[in-house]
Amino acid sequence: MDATGSRSAGVAARAVFGATAFGLSLGLASLPGPAVAADPxxxxxxxxxxxxxxxxxxxxxxxxxxxxxxxxxxxxxxxxxxxxxxxxxxxxxxxxxxxxxxxxxxxxxxxxxxxxxxxxxxxxxxxxxxxxxxxxxxxxxxxxxxxxxxxxxxxxxxxxxTSAALALSVCDAAKELLVDGKKMKSAVIMSEDAAWTKPLDVGYEECLPKIGLQVLDHIRFSPDTTDFTPIFNKIEASKPDVIITGISHVGVQPTVQWKNQQVPIPMLGIASQATNSTFGKDTNDAADGVLYQGVSGPDAAVTxxxxxxxxxxxxxxxxxxxxxxxxxxxxxxxxxxxxxxxxxxxxxxxxxxxxxxxxxxxxxxxQFYGKDEQFTHSIKYGKGLITGLMLQWQDGRQISVWPKEVAKGELKFPSFIKLTTN
Amino acid sequence: MLVLQILIDGFAISALYALGATGFTLIFGVSGVLNLSHGAIMVLAAVAAWAAGSVLHASTYVGALIGVATALVAAIVTYFLIVQPIQRSSKIPHEEKEIFVLTGTLLWGIMIQELIAYFFTNNAKTVLPIVEGVVSIAGVRTPSNEIFTAVVCCLVILLLWGLVNRTRTGKVVLAASMNPRGVTLLGYELTSVYVVVWSIYGVLAGIAGVLLGMFLGVSSYSVGPLTASAFSIVVLGGLGSVSGSLIAAFVVGYLETLTAYLVSPAYRTIPALLLLVAVMYVRPQGLLGRR
The missing domain is CATH 3.40.50.2300 (Response regulator)
Structure with missing residues (x-):
């Protein structure tokens, strides 16, 4: 076994050397004069x-x-x-x-x-x-x-x-937009079952109560779900002020069904598909009102x-x-x-x-976190570094609504959304 | 409240399943073909309707018509390009033809799926509903489109029943499903019977696809699950039996809805598949199957 291994390795090495030599000679021959461009x-x-x-x-x-x-x-x-x-x-x-x-x-x-x-x-x-x-x-x-x-x-x-930072970003935005701005008090987490949402949900569970949103229910569903009717009905039954989302593999279908069924609760959170500029068209503008976290947006001069x-x-x-x-x-x-x-x-x-x-x-x-920090080699989250944005689909366009420094518009919801202002 | 909700939601999804499976079982009944490109043709119809609306700015009715027409063309192309050459080939032994048709239509379905993903990405698309808004049925807020879907499905199935049992063409099709040789002896060309059946199938799959696009939305990923769901409904109901498929569609639709509401949306499809396995043990010919 070993002998075969080293022999084939030798053959491979020879082949590579041969190829390199061939490549070099071919490369040199075709070069016009002394201006040798460096390797790309x-x-x-x-x-x-x-x-x-x-x-x-x-x-x-x-x-x-x-x-x-x-x-x-x-x-x-x-x-x-x-x-x-x-x-x-x-x-x-x-x-x-x-x-x-x-x-x-x-x-x-x-x-x-x-x-x-x-x-x-x-x-x-x-x-x-x-x-x-x-x-x-x-x-x-x-x-x-x-x-x-x-x-x-x-x-x-x-x-x-990281998902942990995404959860923080969503909570930071929800605090200013929903808790301070709209006096909201409760939320239901709705997320797809995938590797990235496990830590996201942990982050949500931790930071939502801290900003003043009581978590009434937590629904995880399979990413191949097509009919969201039972999910929305279950959410509505617990009467939350907002649905906090963690969705990426799905997006178009829950959004369209949210609008068709006129679920009266706004959605805010991570919705990767909503970041695409084609999302409005894919959902026939059912996206209007959807709030999603992003790191940048077509109208946001982050830098x-x-x-x-x-x-x-x-x-x-x-x-x-x-x-x-x-x-x-x-x-x-x-x-x-x-x-x-x-x-x-x-x-x-x-x-x-x-x-x-x-x-x-x-x-x-x-900037990247160092060796001794928990999320080594992940980009740093925070003010002056990267905070993310909250954007909203409004009249078929993606409008940044948070943070204030880059916001281009105010929150705006379709008529079927009943905001609780108590 | 919950009971009513399950009744309403289950009915719409079951009616849609029924429509999707009817065409599938009709083709099997008449020509012995299990068309595994079924899901792809449904998705194609929905994507065509979406593209007509979103890209070409056609109205919802025109968009829906374009979707159905696309499925009709796709069904006829499937027959002439994939099914007929295999059935006529002298190189394929007779007893292996069924498996060749299965493989051929499966691969054809995958090709359509990849083409859709290539041109329109694999993100889900939804067709703009013909009727918008919601109505309240005894306190249950129901999208009008859901009612529309159920009504159209029932009407189309009734029409199909009328076509098969009350018209001459329908009777020839019915006869061909019982005894193909007998039909040829009466002077009917089998190929034209098959074209009629594939056309009916195309229209049924097209309507089902467009309605599905309006009701739940589709993506190129839906191709496999849609074929699988039609296949299991048809097997459950008894291969080739239209009424068996209808009953099976409602059994599966309600079982899924019950699971989604009472257990968890994540396990939606599992009980129906378990039921299918159980039926295979106890009654391999399906609920109303003859063989």
Whole structure:
């Protein structure tokens, strides 16, 4: 067994050397004169091309790469994006990761908005010692794993808010908008059963009572639910002032049924599909009134970079980026920045440089938690860094309503919503 | 209150299941084909109706018609492109044809599903309801669209019953399901009988798909579950028996609704599947099956 293993390894090594030599000679032969361009920096992007949330990831990354290249690249090196479709499947994503690292020789990988997929890729980032950042997955486990075994898992970075931070962001917004603004007192949590909502629900259960919203009931449902009638009826029976959501795999169907059944209770929380600019059309404007958390939005100048990116993206691809598009765009920039500071694409040096990231991107000021903090390598949550936004669908448009500094509108609900003002 | 709620919600979903399964069982009864691209054709109808409304800005009625027409075309294409070539092939042994048709329609369904996901993404779509608003039935707030869905389903099933039992075309179709050779001896071309059946099927699947799009919404992920639900309803009711399918549709619809309300929405489909397994043990031919 061992003998075969080492022999095939030898063959593979020879083949690789042979190929490299062949590639080199071919490359040299085709180069015109002495101006030898440096090797490009390769960034692998693995995402869900058929899902709206995922489709924005490679597009946004490519846009950032084009801009950096147009400005001269990183120390003369161009950035090359190599995109892979994982069909929303962990197995496909792992194969793509292996291929990206072993065959296409990428230096860094940006991948996926689905926590299950990212958690499957994390051990591969460790095994193949390749820096890896997710632009949209939320599960706490991603950064907890880095904290638990830093030496092994330090290659993984969590470029999006953890579920714990998302819960905080929702509670911070709910406090100002609903408790202070509308005198609301009670809530029902409605979330889909998935890896990312487990820590989210724990966060909700903890922070909602603190801000003054009593949790009357907690409904978790299967992500393949199509008929939400029983769920809404059950929620209505406990008479809450607001439904706090944690939904990503579903979105269109509960929203449309909420409107068709005229459930008189507003919905606020995480609703990833509502972040897509096509959500209004997909729901035939049933989305009007839905409040959702985002890290950026088409009308929100979170930083001076947010609006130009959103507009540029729309011009190029016909729609505004999904929520995962903003972090993906920033990630390419701060990877380039880290490579510049490290002076190398060596994995360990790059990890060191990424840890020192201090980058103002489209979603705020990006810094990562350190080795000794609970959510190692996750982006920091807080004022002056990233707080997230609360947006609302109003008349077919996404309007930011919180925090005050970036808000473009006031809360506005469809007529069937009965706000309790007691 | 809860009882009434379950009665109302269960009726709408059951009627929709019944309509979806009727076409499926009709084709099996007449031509022995189990069409596993059923879910894909339903989703195609809903997505076409959605696209007509959202992209081309057609009115809801025109959108719904476009949806049904799309399913009709898709059903006829399925017959000529997938089913007929397999049935006529001399390279496939006769006894293996059923399994080839199963595989062929399954793959065809997957192709349609992937195309929908490619062009319209896998996010769910909903068709703008023809009637909006809610009405109160003895205190239960019910969307008018839910009532509309139930009424249309019942009407279409009645129409189908009339077509099969009261018209000449219907009688030929009925005869073909009993004795295909006999029908050819009377001078009817079997191919044209099959085209008629597939057309009826296309319209039924189209209406069911568009109504489903209005009532609950669909995505490319719905393809598998829709085929599976039609398949289990038809097996439960007895393969090829239209009335068996109708009864089974209501059994499944109410069992699911009861589970969703009284146990948990997460376990909605499980009891119906357990019932199916139990029926397979005790009465393999299904509730009203003949063989």
């Amino acid at each position: 920096i390769k960034i692998g992007v693995i995402a869900e091309a058929q899902a709206i949330a995922g489709a924005s990831i490679p597009q946004a990354a490519q846009m950032a790469a084009d801009e950096i290249n147009a400005a001269g690249g990183v120390d003369g090196r161009k950035i090359e994006i190599v995109a892979y479709d994982d069909h929303s499947s962990s197995a496909d994503a792992v194969r793509a990761f292996q291929r990206a690292v072993n065959e296409d020789k990428v230096n860094v990988v940006i991948a996926s908005y689905i926590s299950e997929v990212v958690l499957a890729l994390e051990p591969w980032a460790s095994r193949l010692k390749t820096p890896f950042i997710t632009p949209g997955a939320a599960s706490n486990e991603i950064s907890l794993a880095v904290h638990r075994d830093y030496e092994k898992n330090k290659y993984t970075f969590h470029g999006y808010l 001076p970079k947010s609006l130009p990116f959103a507009e540029g993206f729309k011009q190029k691809f016909g729609n505004f980026p999904s929520y995962a598009g903003y972090p993906a765009y920033d990630e390419v920039y701060y990877i380039a920045d880290a490579i510049k500071r490290a002076g190398s694409t060596d994995a360990d040096k790059l990890v060191d440089a990424l840890e020192k990231t201090d980058w103002v991107g489209t979603i705020g000021r990006v």
